[in-house]
Amino acid sequence: MSDVIRLGEIAHARSGDKGNHANVGVIAYTAAGYEHLGRVLTADRVAEFFAPLGVTRVERFALPGIHAYNFLLHDALGGGASRSLRTDTQGKTLGPALLEMEIPGNHSSWLTPSSAPKSPAASPASR
Amino acid sequence: MKTIRIGNGAGFWGDSRLAPIEIAREGRLDYLTLEYLAELTMSILAHLKSRDPAAGYVSDFPDVVRDLLPVLQEQPGLRIVTNAGGMHPEACAKRTAEVLAAGGLGSTIVAAVSGDDLLPAIDAHLAAGETFAHFETGGPLGDVRSRIVSANAYLGAEGIVEALGRGARLVVTGRVADASLTVGPALHEFGWPGTDWDRLAVATVAGHLIECGAQSTGGMYSDWTPAISLGDVGYPIAEIAEDGSCVVTKPDGSGGAVTVGTVAEQLVYEIGDPAHYLTPDIDADFSHVRLEQEGTDRVRVAGARGNARPERYKVSMAYRDGYMAAGTLVIAGRDCANTARHCAGTVLERVRRAGLLPERTHVEVLGTGDSLPGIPLVPAGEPWEVVLRIAAHDPSREKVERVLRELVPLVTSGPPGVTGYAGGRPKPHPVLAYWPTTVARELARPKVTARTAEEWSR
Numbered sequence: 119m120s121d122v123i124r125l126g127e128i129a130h131a132r133s134g135d136k137g138n139h140a141n142v143g144v145i146a147y148t149a150a151g152y153e154h155l156g157r158v159l160t161a162d163r164v165a166e167f168f169a170p171l172g173v174t175r176v177e178r179f180a181l182p183g184i185h186a187y188n189f190l191l192h193d194a195l196g197g198g199a200s201r202s203l204r205t206d207t208q209g210k211t212l213g214p215a216l217l218e219m220e221i222p223g224n225h226s227s228w229l230t231p232s233s234a235p236k237s238p239a240a241s242p243a244s245r
Numbered sequence: 246m247k248t249i250r251i252g253n254g255a256g257f258w259g260d261s262r263l264a265p266i267e268i269a270r271e272g273r274l275d276y277l278t279l280e281y282l283a284e285l286t287m288s289i290l291a292h293l294k295s296r297d298p299a300a301g302y303v304s305d306f307p308d309v310v311r312d313l314l315p316v317l318q319e320q321p322g323l324r325i326v327t328n329a330g331g332m333h334p335e336a337c338a339k340r341t342a343e344v345l346a347a348g349g350l351g352s353t354i355v356a357a358v359s360g361d362d363l364l365p366a367i368d369a370h371l372a373a374g375e376t377f378a379h380f381e382t383g384g385p386l387g388d389v390r391s392r393i394v395s396a397n398a399y400l401g402a403e404g405i406v407e408a409l410g411r412g413a414r415l416v417v418t419g420r421v422a423d424a425s426l427t428v429g430p431a432l433h434e435f436g437w438p439g440t441d442w443d444r445l446a447v448a449t450v451a452g453h454l455i456e457c458g459a460q461s462t463g464g465m466y467s468d469w470t471p472a473i474s475l476g477d478v479g480y481p482i483a484e485i486a487e488d489g490s491c492v493v494t495k496p497d498g499s500g501g502a503v504t505v506g507t508v509a510e511q512l513v514y515e516i517g518d519p520a521h522y523l524t525p526d527i528d529a530d531f532s533h534v535r536l537e538q539e540g541t542d543r544v545r546v547a548g549a550r551g552n553a554r555p556e557r558y559k560v561s562m563a564y565r566d567g568y569m570a571a572g573t574l575v576i577a578g579r580d581c582a583n584t585a586r587h588c589a590g591t592v593l594e595r596v597r598r599a600g601l602l603p604e605r606t607h608v609e610v611l612g613t614g615d616s617l618p619g620i621p622l623v624p625a626g627e628p629w630e631v632v633l634r635i636a637a638h639d640p641s642r643e644k645v646e647r648v649l650r651e652l653v654p655l656v657t658s659g660p661p662g663v664t665g666y667a668g669g670r671p672k673p674h675p676v677l678a679y680w681p682t683t684v685a686r687e688l689a690r691p692k693v694t695a696r697t698a699e700e701w702s703r
Contacts, residue, residue, distance in 0.1 A: 130467035130506060134515040137284075137381070137679060143513020145506070170619025181519050183548050184509045185534040190517050196607070200285050200678050201566065203477065203607035203636035205616045215617050 121224055126217030128228040129155065133213035137192070138198035140209030142216050145186040152185035152229035158221045164189050167219055168212070172196065189216075251427050252482040252496075255279040256329075256458025258286055258303050264458060265309050268480040269316045269323065271496035275434075276424040279309070279327035280456050288562075288563030288677040290331040291395035294446070301333030302417075307341045310415075314348040323414075326405055326426050330417040332395065334359045335694060336416045341699030345415070350441050351699035356408035358418040360692040363396040363560065363684060370688055377560070379683040392564040394677055398684055399559045401525030402690030403439075405429025411695040420561065422524040427483060428450030435487050439526075442551030444489040446529045449522065450549040451483035451491050453531075454511050461511035463470075463501030474500035479542075485609055491546045492539065494607065503542040521557070528552040557683040558674070559562060566678035567604075568645045571636035572652045575665030576610075577629060584660050585610040585633040591659060592635060592651045601647040603639035610634075645673040 125131075133142040142158065146152035154203040165176035168191055174191075175192040184215070195209055196202040252272040254265035258281040269277050281303045294301030306329035317323060330337040338357035346351050363370065369388075371377070377396075378387045406429050408416045413605035416429070431448035432439065439445070454461050463473045479499025484492040493505050511535060516522060519532040530550040537545045576585040589608040596602050605657045609615040613632035614622045636646040649670050655663045 126443055126467075129643065130465065130510065132510040132514050136515055136517060137681060139517075141513070141516060143510065143516070143523055145509045155509060162287065168620065171617065177518075179518050179520070179532070180515065181532050181534065183533050184505075184512060186509060186513055188513050188516060199283075200563075200676060201569075201638065203569070203571070203605060203616075204637060205609055205634060210465075215620055215622060217467070228679060229301055 122220050122222060123224045124217070125159070125219045125221055128216070131213035133209050133211070133216075135195055135199055135208040138193055138195050138218060140191045140212055140230050141188055142191065142212050143186055143188045144216065146228070148228055149185060150225065152182070152226070154228055155187060155225055158223065159187060161189065164191070166217070167216065168194060187212040246487050247435070248484055248486045248545055249275040249430065250393065250482050250484050251276040251278060251455070252480060253278045253455040253458060254480050254535050255281055256456065256460060257281065260319045260458055262309070264480050266312050266316065267499070268482070268496055269313055269320075271499065272482050274323055274482065276430045277308075277323060277325045278455070279325065279329060280423050280426060281306070281421060282328050282331060284561055284679055285334060285563060285677055288395045291563070294332050299336055302331040302337035303599060305327040306337060307344045310341050310344050311348070314344075314350070315500055317350060324416075324430070325414070326416045326429060328418045328421055328426060330357060330359070330419045332419065334417050334419045336640070338694070339415065339701045341415065342698035345698040351697065353414045353698045354412045354695055355415045355417065355698050355701055356411065356413035356691050356693055356695040358400070358408055358416060358421070358691055360404065361397045361420040362402050363398055363689060364393065367393070367396055370684065375684055375688065377562070377682045377684070380559070380683060385627065388565045389680055392566070394563045394565060396562040397562060398527055398689035399561065400691050401425045401554070402429035403430055404693050407693045408431045408695055409433040409692070411693065413695050417431055422450045422526070423456040424452030424524050425526055427455065428526050431485050440510050440553070441551065442527055443549070445527045446549040446551030447489045447491050448485060448550070449484055449524055449527055449529045450494070450531055450534060450546060451514070453479040453495050453522065454508060454546065455483050457511065459501060460514060461508055462495045462503050463507055465503070466507050466510060468506055473502045476500060488522045492509070493541050494543045495544060501679045503544055505536045505538050505544055508536050508546070523555050525554060525558055527554050542604060556686070558689050560682045560684050562680035562682060563677040566675040566676040566681055567589070567638060567640040568642045568650055569636065569638045569676045570645050570671050570673040571634055572649045572671055573632050573634045573665065574652060574655060574663055576633050576663055578632055578662035581628060581631050581662065582610050582613045584662065585631050588633055588655050588659050588663065589635055591655065592648065596647050599647060601644045603625035603637040603641075603644045603648060605638040606648065607636045608634070642673050648676060649673070
């Protein structure tokens with residue numbers, strides 16, 4: 119097994135706009151995966167990934183009850199919904215993009231969906 | 246224990262026209278909420294009102310209510326709470342009341358909730374010491390003052406609670422916080438004190454989870470597959486109980502999915518610090534929320550907490566900021582991505598030679614990852630065609646216009662394989678930029694006008 123994994127293999131995400139800032143919420147599929155994200159998915163790492171967009175600062179907030187970290191990306195949207203010249207003025211594609219990030223480590227316990235039942239169609243294993 | 250079902254049938258102005266009628270018909274609702282106002286929708290409505298004094302509200306809302314007439318006849322207990330009033334709640338209430346009266350529901354009480362519009366008195370507020378400094382940068386209002394198009398405080402649930410208490414079956418507000426459309430009915434039904442922060446937090450998280458429509462029921466979901474049908478997607482319903490427990494679900498038999506995954510994604514949508522989700526009603530703490538699948542398409546939401554509401558109202562201002570436009574062409578053929586970049590250079594060179602280069606331009610070759618410029622994504626194979634998109638922004642309409650004017654000639658004077666120009670040239674549109682700020686609560690008091698539909702129609 120490789121010791122690098124794609125973030126999207128152990129987590130899902132959603133992004134949106136807050137003025138000229140954007141946020142990406144990253145939700146681990148398992149408690150073990152959440153612990154790992156706490157170590158490797160730092161604010162600095164996310165800031166580095168999104169630096170080409172002009173992001174000036176990244177803050178990370180924990181939501182342990184849903185195994186998630188929320189990243190607030192300052193100045194990510196090239197002017198925000200009203201002034202941005204980009205196609206994606208509202209940061210809708212930031213979540214799918216971050217899931218492509220490669221992170222160190224690999225463990226089968228990160229891949230198993232958490233104890234909460236999911237519909238078969240919604241489980242990561244069926245993707 | 247008393248439980249109420251609040252369903253949301255619109256997540257923005259432009260959401261599905263089927264959704265309100267389907268959730269009202271199938272959702273066994275006590276309340277239907279319809280949320281229409283994004284940050285800048287108010288400025289668009291202000292612009293419409295400036296051209297027609299009777300306009301300024303979500304113009305197709307009366308049509309939505311016309312669609313809902315049979316449901317309102319069949320379900321006498323169903324109430325509607327909406328921010329469709331936009332810049333002009335009274336005009337919206339009147340026009341909608343006429344629809345109700347014509348549909349045989351003339352005795353229905355319709356309430357308009359206004360008081361959020363700060364623009365008429367803004368100079369008096371400035372003179373009285375309000376600075377309207379930028380919420381994030383602290384920057385002064387300065388010359389933005391002369392360009393303001395709209396200035397609205399985000400009101401809370403207070404006006405909605407008053408309207409429901411006066412018997413309103415349809416409550417039409419202006420700018421209120423999205424979650425307050427849900428908090429209002431909960432406060433009215435359960436009589437919780439407005440300072441019961443933990444229960445208010447439950448209603449607030451419920452409102453947050455349903456306010457964007459199908460985004461909590463399978464829309465936008467990372468793990469979406471075609472097995473989650475979206476053509477008949479059910480819009481979300483929050484079941485809130487008197488003890489402050491809450492379940493998110495959707496109408497029986499509808500498409501979509503309500504899972505821990507879909508709800509968790511909506512919990513983190515457009516939030517900053519989850520420990521301080523600020524609304525006019527509360528400083529809510531979502532950081533320890535837990536989600537549990539208690540049945541098919543039923544997710545229990547627990548662990549929300551709250552602290553006292555912020556002292557000041559958040560205000561959303563919009564101001565004129567020049568003109569913007571974007572034009573697209575399709576470039577097809579071998580090596581089309583490089584060809585497209587040359588095409589963009591050609592257009593901008595011609596504009597520059599005319600002395601009309603806008604202050605800001607942006608080129609995207611869509612199909613190559615340019616929607617997120619510079620982010621290393623999955624390497625794609627060489628595409629057969631790409632979309633070239635050039636966008637421009639400048640105080641001068643003429644400069645923005647010229648970029649669009651020089652784009653289409655690429656069809657004849659550019660490289661081979663340029664197409665997709667049918668449908669006419671886009672027009673520059675005025676930019677309404679966003680200025681977030683705050684105001685003292687006493688300067689934006691909710692004003693409730695409640696009358697029967699018949700009385701509004703006179």
